[in-house]
Amino acid sequence: MSFIADKQTLDDLSLLGKYNANSIFSLFNQVKTRGAEKLLDTMFLHPLTDADQINARSAAFRYFGDQPIPFPFExxxxxxxxxxxxxxxxxxxxxxxxxxxxxxxxxxxxxxxxxxxxxxxxxxxxxxxxxxxxxxxxxxxxxxxxxxxxxxxxxxxxxxxxxxxxxxxxxxxxxxxxxxxxxxxxxxxxxxxxxxxxxxxxxxxxxxxxxxxxAKGFSYAKALPKEKNVLAAKGVKHPGLDKAVPNTLSFNGNSNVLFLTGANMAGKSTLMKATGIMVYLAHMGFPVAAQELEFSVLDGIYSSVNVPDDLNRGYSHFYAEVLRVKKVAEEVDADKHLFVIFDELFKGTNVKDAYDATLAVTAAFTAFRDCFFIISTHIFEVGDALKTEGDHIQFEFLPTIMEGTVPKYTYTLQKGITTDRQGMIIIENEGILDML
Structure with a gap:
């Protein structure tokens, strides 16, 4: 069985792309030969779904990390x-x-x-x-x-x-x-x-x-059989950021949804992408930007970060979001073990509909204990309603610290739900209203 990651997910996480200097592929593509580059491309296109194979590949990388030698052929x-x-x-x-x-x-x-x-x-x-x-x-x-x-x-x-x-x-x-x-x-x-x-x-x-x-201080994950149904990561960073702030994340069958809040620019999207990239690289047996990672093998990963509209089909941004949620729901309902990222669910519609839809969808996903979800939103009121759903949802936020009228961000997860909203402050600080 192949590891699932569709084009939307690959694009959201910037995983592939030889000619994209910011892709994760480009980060690792420092090989000298065309044959090695082709193999690297194959590895990126086909992550593994067997724990023993993943651990064996990780062990090979670790061996050469411990006993480094220059590549001996031209x-x-x-x-x-x-x-x-x-x-x-x-x-x-x-x-x-x-x-x-x-x-x-x-x-x-x-x-x-x-x-x-x-x-x-x-x-x-x-x-x-x-x-x-x-x-x-x-x-x-x-x-x-x-x-x-x-x-x-x-x-x-x-x-x-x-x-x-x-x-x-x-x-x-x-x-x-x-x-x-x-x-x-x-x-x-x-x-x-x-x-x-x-x-x-x-x-x-x-x-x-x-x-x-x-050179970058990455580590190697330990893969576990699928039935263990856990993912525990310490010091998670985005591999493309040299000064990224580390965070700790944990999922299991009894706590499978992370409900993430935070103001604009607080780091929600970066954290979610960093986690998705880590999960993908871990299934390749590659080093990950984390201090430690232990995970049960999954069937795939889906993300919804930058969902585009489709003018050719007449799909609005909101309808494209709805179709994306439908696609993920179908896959989750097919008894697959998946890691799912939803960044700002239903941002293409009005606040009332977005509130109702985010609440209903998040609550429904808690029932799928073999899947892990990170769901972010600006509508923090949804979190208060979700607290009545039981203990399967983790509530964490990325805080904003105000220094006068200037927001500062720690990029460090804290327990709970934040009510931070600094959108108008940022607009005023940029002098936009004065221009108008």
Whole structure:
């Protein structure tokens, strides 16, 4: 089963986007090779839903964080070798010999460069094999070849560089030797070499991501089976903010809804996005911007932060919000374990309707104990009505401290419901009314 996160959620949390400098993908995309970038993209598109797989990947990142090494291969060499292998070779040696002979003859007669390109491809592959051999010996000497994330890579490298058919490769080769080597590399060992390249890209991702985690002070989450039905996080921050204020959050089957209040600019949206990003990255097995995180595996995450209207369909902003709530309600009602974020429910309608709808929807969601919800609103009066619904709702707020007429924000959660409203103060401080 795939982890669920639709386009709205991915956009709300700015998770994807190679060309978006502010995306979470870009934060981790400091790899040097195209192969590693493709793998990183795949990891972002397909979070995991198995606790053991998540913990295994986290352990691999942690290993390289504890034992940092620079990535030992050049991007150009890996890329050219991959291109050489993709071309392949004939399925039998006589045909391979005939093909390379034709290319050499064409090079002599009509100055065709195909033969030189073939020789360069072989040379690049041989050079990379020498690098593999050196690294393999180093890993074996240091005892990293067993019971470490290097183990699969080591096994793959051994099966190639220690094969008798690839021993004693000289730089000077006859046409027959060149054809034989091309046949071995691009046909006989093609699949093994491609698999080893894939493992090499995986190692690069481990090295790069763990280095970023160490530099930024991220930690690694512990995944639990779905039936545990808990999520406990300490020191949650937004990974894109270097000076973010940490907060602590906790959910379980008996306390599955967080009702969040606070004035404009108090930090509600940032906190909710930070939590959603943390949940998503945790299911990838990636480091998270938190001091600690322990969580039960979920089926997916849904958010409603920046719901756009749809002029083509004639949907107003409010109707788009209603459809988003309907979509989430259908998924929740399908017995899925989900993390749900609603930032300012029903802000596209009048205060009375927004009050009634927020109250009804929030109260209804408390019944789905296998799902966790964060619901924010400016309509703090809803919180007072929700207190009669039982103990399944947590009430927390982000406070505002007034210094004269200037609001200051702590960005630190407190228990309870705030009545802070500083909208008009901010408007007056900006001198808008004086302009008018």
């Amino acid at each position: 991007e150009q060499l890996l890329g050219s070798t991959e291109a050489f292998l993709d071309e392949g070779s004939n399925s039998n040696f006589p045909l391979a010999l005939w093909q390379i002979s034709r290319k050499k003859l064409a090079a002599l007669l009509v100055k065709d460069d195909a033969y030189e390109l073939q020789l360069q491809g072989i040379a690049n592959c041989v050079q990379l094999l020498k690098g593999f051999t050196t690294l393999l010996g180093q890993l074996e000497k240091e005892g990293r070849d067993k019971n470490t994330p290097w183990e699969k890579w080591v096994a793959g490298a051994r099966s190639i560089v220690r094969d008798k058919r690839l021993q004693n490769i000289n730089d000077e080769r006859s046409l027959l030797q060149t054809a034989r080597l091309h046949y071995l590399l691009a046909h006989v060992f093609q699949d093994k070499l491609k698999a080893l390249l894939a493992l090499t890209y995986e190692i690069e991702v481990y090295i790069t991501v763990s280095g970023i985690a160490k």
